[in-house]
Every structure is written in C-alpha cells, then in structure tokens.
Amino acid sequence: MRWILRAGLGVVLVLAVGFAALFGGVGPITFLPGGVLFGDTREPPADWSFTDRIPEIQVQTHVGPLPWSVTTWVMSVDGSLFIAANDCDRVWTHRVMEDPDIRLRIDGVLYEMQAHMETDRAVGARVAPVVLAKYFGIATDSASWVPGEQNGCVFRVEPRT
Amino acid sequence: MRRATRATHPWVGLGVALVLGCSGPLEGERVEGPVRDWRFVAKAPGAVFATASGRRFRGVEVGPFVHEGELYLHAQTIFSANDAALDAVLAGEPLEMQVEGRVYPLEATYLSEATDVERVLPTLVRDGMHIEATGIRWEPESTRYPGTQVRQWFFRLESAAELDGEASAR
Numbered sequence: 001m002r003w004i005l006r007a008g009l010g011v012v013l014v015l016a017v018g019f020a021a022l023f024g025g026v027g028p029i030t031f032l033p034g035g036v037l038f039g040d041t042r043e044p045p046a047d048w049s050f051t052d053r054i055p056e057i058q059v060q061t062h063v064g065p066l067p068w069s070v071t072t073w074v075m076s077v078d079g080s081l082f083i084a085a086n087d088c089d090r091v092w093t094h095r096v097m098e099d100p101d102i103r104l105r106i107d108g109v110l111y112e113m114q115a116h117m118e119t120d121r122a123v124g125a126r127v128a129p130v131v132l133a134k135y136f137g138i139a140t141d142s143a144s145w146v147p148g149e150q151n152g153c154v155f156r157v158e159p160r161t
Numbered sequence: 162m163r164r165a166t167r168a169t170h171p172w173v174g175l176g177v178a179l180v181l182g183c184s185g186p187l188e189g190e191r192v193e194g195p196v197r198d199w200r201f202v203a204k205a206p207g208a209v210f211a212t213a214s215g216r217r218f219r220g221v222e223v224g225p226f227v228h229e230g231e232l233y234l235h236a237q238t239i240f241s242a243n244d245a246a247l248d249a250v251l252a253g254e255p256l257e258m259q260v261e262g263r264v265y266p267l268e269a270t271y272l273s274e275a276t277d278v279e280r281v282l283p284t285l286v287r288d289g290m291h292i293e294a295t296g297i298r299w300e301p302e303s304t305r306y307p308g309t310q311v312r313q314w315f316f317r318l319e320s321a322a323e324l325d326g327e328a329s330a331r
Contacts, residue, residue: 031239055309128292134306136237136313138282141296149291 027069028058033091034069036060037103041110044159048081051106052134059083059115060103061095068092074106075130081157082127083115088153093117096155104157115155121147127154185215187259195320196265199225199232203288205260210234212246213255213266220244225258225318228284232318234269235285237311247314255321266321271314275299278315 027034037060051057051074060069070092075082083104085093096102100114118124125144132138187209202208208225211217221236221244234256236247250256256267272278279299286292301310 052306053309128294132286132290132292132294133300133303134309135311136290137299137301137303137310138286138294139296139298139300139303140286140294143286143292143294146287146291146293 028071030071034058035067037067037069037105037110039105039108039110041112044111044113047079048076049079051076051081054107055135057083058105059092059096060105061092061099061101063091063095068095069103069105073131073135075127075134075154077126077130081113082118082130082154083157084127084131084152084154086152088151093153093155101160102157112160113157114160115157118154118156121145123156124154187211187215187257187264189259189262189264191264191266193266193322195322196232198230199227199318200230202232202258202260203227207260209259210246211257211259212249213257214249216246216249218244218246221247221312221314224289226281226285226289228281232267233272233281233285234316234318235289236314236316238313250316251314256318258318267318268321269316269318271316277317281315 024035037058054074056071057074058069058071060067062068068091070090072092073084075084087093096115097117100116102113102115104111104113118127121144125142128143128145129140132140132143202225209217210223210225218236220239222239223234223236226233226235236244250269251271256269258265258267272281279297282297282299283294286294286297301313303310
C-alpha cells in the first residue's frame with residue numbers, strides 16, 4: 001500500500017511543479033495553456049501584415065480572476081488582424097466571447113487588444129483563403145467556410161477602445 | 162537491491178499498463194476482403210488508425226477522406242514532426258483502420274508527387290476542412306508565408322486483400 005501512496009504523492013508533486021511552471025510564466029507551450037504573458041508592451045500597429053511570417057502567437061484571457069493563455073494561429077487580411085480556433089468549444093474562446101479584452105504576445109511583444117467573434121460570411125471569405133495558404137500551403141482563387149459545418153471560429157482583433 | 166526492485170515494480174507495472182492501454186491492435190470484426198468503394202468512411206464518424214503492429218499516431222493528427230470512392234489519409238503535425246507510427250507507415254508498414262466497429266487492414270502509398278496531391282485537394286478542403294474553394298493549387302513553399310505551414314503527408318490507402326489479389330493475379 002505504501003507504494004500507492006508514494007506514487008500518488010509523486011504524481012501530485014509533478015503536477016504541482018508543472019502547473020506552477022506553466023502558469024508562472026513558462027506557458028503556454030504548444031497545446032498546454034499558461035498564465036500571465038510577459039514581454040514588452042507596445043502600441044498596436046496599423047498594419048499587421050508582418051504577422052504573415054509568424055506561425056503562432058499567444059493569447060491571454062482569464063478564467064475568473066486567473067490569467068489563462070493559449071497558443072493559436074494568426075492571420076493578417078488587408079492589414080487587419082484575426083485569430084482562429086479550430087474548435088470553438090474551448091475554454092479561451094468562451095472566455096473571449098464573454099470578455100473581449102485580451103493580450104496578445106507576438107514575437108515576444110505584448111499588445112493590449114479586444115477580440116470579437118466574426119460571423120460575417122463576407123469576412124470569412126477573406127480569411128479562409130489566408131488560413132489555407134498560410135497553414136496548409138493551399139492556394140485558391142476563392143474560399144469560404146461552409147455554413148453550419150464548422151467547429152472552428154475566427155475572431156477579429158482590434159485595439160481596445 | 163531487493164528493496165530497490167520491490168520499489169521499482171509498481172512503477173514498471175504502471176508504465177507497462179499505460180503503454181498497453183494506449184496502444185495494441187485495433188479491436189473489431191476484421192474485414193479481410195477487398196473494398197472497392199470507401200464512400201461509407203466519409204459518412205462514418207471517428208475512424209481510428211494504427212499500424213499493423215499496434216502503434217497509434219501521437220505527434221500527428223490523421224484523418225481519412227474519400228475522393229471518387231478511393232480512400233486517402235491526411236496527416237499533419239500537431240506539436241512535433243516526430244511520430245513513430247508515421248515513420249513506420251512511411252517505411253512501408255501496413256495500416257489498420259477501425260470504423261463502425263470493423264477493422265480494415267490497409268496498405269498505404271505515400272503521395273510524393275505534387276500533381277497527385279493537387280488532384281485530391283479539393284475533396285480534402287471541402288470534406289475535411291469544410292471550405293468551399295475554387296482554383297485550388299498545392300503551393301507548400303509559399304513566399305508570402307515562409308515557414309508557417311504545418312507539415313503534411315498524404316497517403317492513398319487500399320485494402321491489403323485487394324493488393325494481395327492483384328499480386329496473385331500477376
């Protein structure tokens with residue numbers, strides 16, 4: 001029986017250290033969420049096309065009083081900024097829908113922003129070709145999401161008002 | 162030494178249980194005969210893939226799609242390009258697919274030619290990504306988006322029995 005206790009304590013210790021590391025500034029890492037994002041804060045630029053060469057960024061929202069950050073995709077369309085989730089039923093997407101204030105970390109730089117879920121199909125038709133080209137190497141003449149078949153969602157990101 | 166062995170046994174057991182619990186051959190009624198039309202796979206939810214030796218895909222996300230009745234597999238990186246099951250399939254190990262409670266032994270052929278990939282892309286984009294698109298082209302080396310693409314692999318999948326039959330006929 002003693003080994004079960006030791007194994008349990010070991011698992012708890014590993015989880016506690018991992019949790020403290022992730023939420024203490026190490027995270028988010030790949031699919032694991034993190035806490036507060038650290039970095040130099042700058043004013044948002046008018047043109048976000050420099051993100052075309054950046055595959056992933058970090059987004060910080062909150063769960064209750066606790067900071068909650070994730071890694072996700074970023075798209076620039078005609079200078080405007082969008083972030084995407086391939087599954088809209090995530091903790092961070094629900095939190096952003098409730099409170100649009102977010103912090104973005106792009107290339108180590110923090111931006112105080114707001115995110116609003118995009119439901120306009122015309123805007124989706126501008127974002128979908130970018131997702132295909134940027135992340136899947138698929139060029140298209142035109143592309144738009146099929147209504148009602150998508151699990152994912154896209155957020156337009158703008159400076160806080 | 163004896164003390165160390167006694168202390169190690171539970172950890173080894175736990176590790177073995179975890180490994181066995183997450184791998185091993187797929188279970189279900191085995192379909193050994195050839196399958197000519199795979200369209201039922203496109204409508205069936207939750208297909209599971211493993212190599213013939215029971216390895217599951219961990220570092221890549223795999224999904225089937227059906228183009229003109231033929232079965233294809235799309236694999237893409239999740240967080241690492243290293244995946245033992247993918248390496249095994251690329252090296253020629255047969256695959257198995259579990260769908261609707263049945264297990265289909267398969268042979269996988271890697272699509273190395275851009276023209277082969279481009280031919281099936283419209284189906285992947287429409288059925289796998291739920292995007293209606295026109296003018297679809299395969300451009301994995303984009304100059305506008307350098308180094309942002311996920312790594313991807315495309316395979317044509319055929320019944321192992323079908324290929325065995327063709328070999329016998331020859």
